[in-house]
Amino acid sequence: MKARNVAIVFRKELTDTLRDRRTLISSLLLPLLLFPLLLAGVLGLTIIFVQRAERQTAQLVLLGEEHAPELARRIRSLEGVSVLRASNQYVQLINEKKLQAAVEFPPGLEINLRQNADQTQRVKVYWYEGELRSRFMLRRLQKVVKEYRDEIVKVRLAAHQLTAADARPFEFEQKNVAEAEKVTGNVLGFILPYFIIILCLTGAMYPAMDLTAGEKERGTMETILASPAGRGEIVLGKFLVVLLTSLTTTALSILSFAVTVIAGASALASISKEFVVQVSARSAATVFVVVLPLAVAFSAALMAISLIARNYREAQGYLAPLMFVVILPAMGSFLPGIELNAKLAMVPILNVSLLAKEIFAGQYSWKMMGMIFGWTCLYAAVALWFAARQFRREEVLFRT
Amino acid sequence: MIEAQKLCKEFQDKKRGKIRAVDQVSFRCQPGQIYGLLGANGAGKTTTLRMLATILKPTVGTAVVGGFDVVREPDQVRAHVGFLSTATALYGRLTAQEMVEYFGRLYGMEDGTLKKRVGEIFGRLGMEEFRDRRCDKLSTGMKQKVSIARTLVHDPPVMIFDEPTLGLDVMTARTIVGFIRECREQGKTVIFSTHVMSEAEKLCDTIGIIHDGKLLAEGTLEELRQRYQRPDLEEIFVHVVEAAA
Numbered sequence: 131m132k133a134r135n136v137a138i139v140f141r142k143e144l145t146d147t148l149r150d151r152r153t154l155i156s157s158l159l160l161p162l163l164l165f166p167l168l169l170a171g172v173l174g175l176t177i178i179f180v181q182r183a184e185r186q187t188a189q190l191v192l193l194g195e196e197h198a199p200e201l202a203r204r205i206r207s208l209e210g211v212s213v214l215r216a217s218n219q220y221v222q223l224i225n226e227k228k229l230q231a232a233v234e235f236p237p238g239l240e241i242n243l244r245q246n247a248d249q250t251q252r253v254k255v256y257w258y259e260g261e262l263r264s265r266f267m268l269r270r271l272q273k274v275v276k277e278y279r280d281e282i283v284k285v286r287l288a289a290h291q292l293t294a295a296d297a298r299p300f301e302f303e304q305k306n307v308a309e310a311e312k313v314t315g316n317v318l319g320f321i322l323p324y325f326i327i328i329l330c331l332t333g334a335m336y337p338a339m340d341l342t343a344g345e346k347e348r349g350t351m352e353t354i355l356a357s358p359a360g361r362g363e364i365v366l367g368k369f370l371v372v373l374l375t376s377l378t379t380t381a382l383s384i385l386s387f388a389v390t391v392i393a394g395a396s397a398l399a400s401i402s403k404e405f406v407v408q409v410s411a412r413s414a415a416t417v418f419v420v421v422l423p424l425a426v427a428f429s430a431a432l433m434a435i436s437l438i439a440r441n442y443r444e445a446q447g448y449l450a451p452l453m454f455v456v457i458l459p460a461m462g463s464f465l466p467g468i469e470l471n472a473k474l475a476m477v478p479i480l481n482v483s484l485l486a487k488e489i490f491a492g493q494y495s496w497k498m499m500g501m502i503f504g505w506t507c508l509y510a511a512v513a514l515w516f517a518a519r520q521f522r523r524e525e526v527l528f529r530t
Numbered sequence: 531m532i533e534a535q536k537l538c539k540e541f542q543d544k545k546r547g548k549i550r551a552v553d554q555v556s557f558r559c560q561p562g563q564i565y566g567l568l569g570a571n572g573a574g575k576t577t578t579l580r581m582l583a584t585i586l587k588p589t590v591g592t593a594v595v596g597g598f599d600v601v602r603e604p605d606q607v608r609a610h611v612g613f614l615s616t617a618t619a620l621y622g623r624l625t626a627q628e629m630v631e632y633f634g635r636l637y638g639m640e641d642g643t644l645k646k647r648v649g650e651i652f653g654r655l656g657m658e659e660f661r662d663r664r665c666d667k668l669s670t671g672m673k674q675k676v677s678i679a680r681t682l683v684h685d686p687p688v689m690i691f692d693e694p695t696l697g698l699d700v701m702t703a704r705t706i707v708g709f710i711r712e713c714r715e716q717g718k719t720v721i722f723s724t725h726v727m728s729e730a731e732k733l734c735d736t737i738g739i740i741h742d743g744k745l746l747a748e749g750t751l752e753e754l755r756q757r758y759q760r761p762d763l764e765e766i767f768v769h770v771v772e773a774a775a
Contacts, residue, residue, distance in 0.1 A: 138635045142624070149623040349619030353680075355585045356613035357636045358605055524586055525542065 131366070135359045139367025143341055147371055153336040157375045161329050161383035165390040173394065183262040187212050188230040190267065191220050198235040198253070204274050205233065211267070224258050230267040232256040243282055320463055322387065323417075323486035326380055327460040327479060330421055331428050333379025334372050335449060338432035341368045343445035351527060365433070365521040369514070372429040380421055384414050417486045420499065423506040424482050428456075430513035434520045437527070463487040475501045478509050532559040532582060532688060532719055536591035539577050539743075551577045553743040554591070559721050559736065561687070564714050566734030567723040568767060574743040575723035576615070579692045582721065583613040596688045596719070609637060612681030615692030620676055622666030626657060629665055630679045637684035644683075651679045671702040678709050689713045691722040695729065707733065727764045737763070741771045 147153050190213050195202045206213050214229070223229035234254040242251055255271055258264040287297055345351045354364060432449065439445035459480035462468060470484045481502045488494040520526050539552040552574045559565035567575045580586040582593055584604035592601045596610035620629055627648060634644040652658055655675045660668060665676060681689065691710060695703035710733060713720050724730055730737055731751060739747040747754065747770045751763065758766045 134638075135636060138632070142621075142628075142632045145628070146621060146623050348622060350621055352580075352585060352615065353618040353620070356583050356608065356611075356618060357633055358609040358638070359636045360605060528586075 131360060131362050135363040136367045136370070139359055139364055140370045143368050143371040144374070147337050147340065147375060150336070150340055153340060153375065156336045157333045157379045158382065161333065161379045162386050164325070164329070164383065165387045166393075169390050169394045179262060183266055184210075186210075186263060188263055188267045188270075189214055189228065190230060191216050191223075191232045192235070193220070193232060194235040194237065194239075197237055197239045197241075200240060201235065201253070201275070201278055204278060205271065208270055208274065211270070220256060224256055224264070227258065227261055227264075230257070230261070230264045231271060233271060246286065318391075319487035319490035322490060323463040323483045324460050325387070326383060326417065326421060326486065327424065327456065327483060329383040330376055330380045330425050331432075331453070331456050334376035334425065334429045334432050337372045337375045338429060339436045339439075339442055339445040339449065341372065342433050342436040343439040344442050346439075346527075347441035355527065361521050362518060365518050369429055369433060369517060372433060373425055376425040376429050377422070380425060381418065384418065388414065413489050413492065416489050416494075416499075420482055420485055420489065420503060420506075423503060423510045424479070426510035427478070427506065427513045430510065430517040434513065434517040437517070437520045459483060470498050470502075472501065476505050478506065482506060531561055531597070532557075532565070532593065532595050532721055534558075534578070534582065534591070534593040537578060537581055537588050537593055538590035539574075539581060539586060540589045551743050552581070552588075555740070555743070555745045556591075557736075557738050557745060557748060559719050561719045562714060562717045563735040564710065564720040564722055564733050566730040566737045567721065567740050568725065568727070568730050568737055568763075569723070569740035570725055570771070573725075573740045575725075575740055576692050577743075578740070579613075579615070579690050579721065579723055582607075583611055583690050584608055585613075596686075609684070610686050610688055612684075612686040612689045613692075614677055614681045614690070614694050616694065616696045616698075618677060620665040620668075620673055620680075623664060625662050625664055626668065626672070626676045626679075627652070627661045629676055630683050633680045634683040639684060647683060647685075648679075651682055655679060670698065671705065674698065674702050674706060678706070686718070688719045689721070691720070693723055693725070695724070695726070727762075727767065731763050739767055739770045741774055744774070746770050746774050 188211050190205070190211055192202050192205065192213055193216055195216070205211070217223065220229060220232040224232065232255070234256070236251055236253070239251050239253070242249075253275060255268060257268045283297060284294070287293065345354070355361075359367075432452075435448050435452065436445040439448055456479055459477065460483050462480040462483040463486065468474070468484060470481070470488065474484060475481050475498060485494060485499060485502050488498075534555055534557050537552055537555045538550065541549045541551055543549050555574070555578055557565065567578060569575045577586060581588050581600060582595055584600050584607045587604075588601060592599055594600070595607045598606040598610065600607050621632075624632065630648050630651070631644060634648065639647065652661055655678060657672075657675050657679065660672055663672075665673060668676065689710070691706075694706045694710070698706065707729065710720060710722060714735075722733065734751070736748065736750055737754060738745050747757070747766075749757065754763070754766050755761055758769055760766045760769060
């Protein structure tokens with residue numbers, strides 16, 4: 131095999147690929163825009179829905195209002211709340227989202243409270259979980275009711291010459307000791323490996339189809355086979371372009387994700403102050419190294435399968451089921467409680483997904499990483515051998 | 531020179547089982563001559579020529595092309611052959627010059643020599659005007675010129691043409707026919723397949739009639755006329771094929 135010929139084929143195929151609009155969109159533009167668009171889309175929509183829900187007047191009914199005139203007055207004074215006439219149909223109305231909540235006061239609530247009745251009184255709130263406006267209404271009601279209850283407790287404590295500390299002798303505090311990166315890593319570890327694996331596959335998909343089935347369809351296969359370049363040289367040159375595209379897509383997706391996360395950090399922090407977004411460059415680089423043999427396996431397998439097809443469309447038909455074969459194990463990182471072990475380290479794609487999750491969480495072992503890297507290299511070698519074999523099979527090359 | 535020695539090619543078909551597309555085909559073509567393989571569609575012309583160009587491997591038999599064996603030295607054979615067919619399309623996203631240079635590099639040409647050679651060919655074929663235009667933007671005639679330039683770039687001693695005028699308009703077909711004649715005048719060994727009788731009559735020094743994978747008759751046009759007592763090549767062809775059926 132002549133390295134010069136491999137380089138010539140590689141250079142030509144790269145030029146050709148960079149001039150293919152489909153490849154540019156799927157391999158370069160999509161990974162660059164996916165995360166910013168996802169984040170902007172999700173955050174934008176959330177903000178729009180929250181603001182709209184906050185702006186809209188909430189409808190409420192008070193059941194047994196005569197038993198709690200003071201509490202009812204406080205609820206009625208809430209801004210943006212409209213109290214409707216009490217109706218027995220309140221459950222149905224809440225279900226139909228015509229009503230956001232119903233508050234039910236027990237008989238003689240405030241009289242009992244003033245008389246220090248022994249029995250705890252129960253104020254019930256009916257609401258609709260999953261509806262944003264109903265949830266907002268519930269929160270506001272909880273605040274009003276809590277304030278009212280605290281006032282009563284305060285009066286009662288004073289009557290017994292007790293302080294607030296007597297009623298609440300100790301606090302139960304939680305303190306998270308995990309580093310910010312690991313907290314973020316745990317969260318990101320669920321989603322990021324999946325996206326990286328899928329983009330690694332889709333990045334290779336279009337050039338793999340274009341340089342094999344596309345070549346057959348355009349009638350250039352015979353042209354290149356008639357050249358002095360050997361079959362091995364041709365397949366290696368093509369493979370290197372597919373691999374480069376796949377790795378570029380992966381690198382761009384990681385880069386795009388990092389930029390998106392930094393840009394969106396303040397927005398995420400507004401959702402939860404404990405959510406500090408921090409991913410180290412080392413984690414990202416380690417994941418990239420782990421994904422490397424997987425990209426080799428994907429590129430070679432996609433080429434070998436696409437080569438069977440007579441044209442681009444047929445190749446798409448063959449590769450569509452492959453997407454599902456990859457998606458399922460790639461989703462391994464979503465599953466909570468799965469721990470990597472020697473057996474799982476052998477399962478292609480799932481092993482990389484779980485390892486990437488652990489790397490982002492900063493909890494990986496070098497031994498496991500070595501095992502998974504080794505297994506993935508083995509699968510990559512098999513895929514590459516298969517692709518090279520396909521390129522030597524006349525019935526595949528000249529299938530019409 | 532081209533010398534085919536009992537070339538056979540079998541394919542496996544899912545429905546029909548094993549098919550012998552080329553069966554014991556032997557012939558010889560000398561430098562400065564055009565050998566025409568005449569046959570109907572599916573006769574085995576393309577398979578024979580693909581074996582000579584080492585795109586397909588013979589099941590049995592071999593051939594010596596330009597002094598190299600197609601089975602043992604396929605790389606050397608390809609380096610000394612120019613192969614042109616209607617199936618050898620161009621890379622649409624490359625320019626005419628990039629296309630020809632790509633193949634020149636694969637033929638092992640150094641940059642300086644290649645530039646000079648490409649300049650010569652482009653000048654001779656009148657391709658200067660569209661040298662930087664992408665192949666998918668070229669007319670059929672222009673595309674054929676780029677294909678010719680591609681086969682000529684390394685100045686091969688052997689030229690293989692597989693139905694090169696199929697589907698082309700009269701003017702473009704004439705360019706190709708003229709180019710094939712030029713190759714003979716330059717002393718190249720030329721083999722050419724067609725099912726167009728008039729083309730074979732005009733061009734070929736030797737004609738081989740191939741049918742069902744077998745070479746049924748061979749000779750100069752005059753020899754065939756005398757042997758089969760028919761003045762017209764089409765009549766000869768039909769007679770030979772029917773006699774074999």
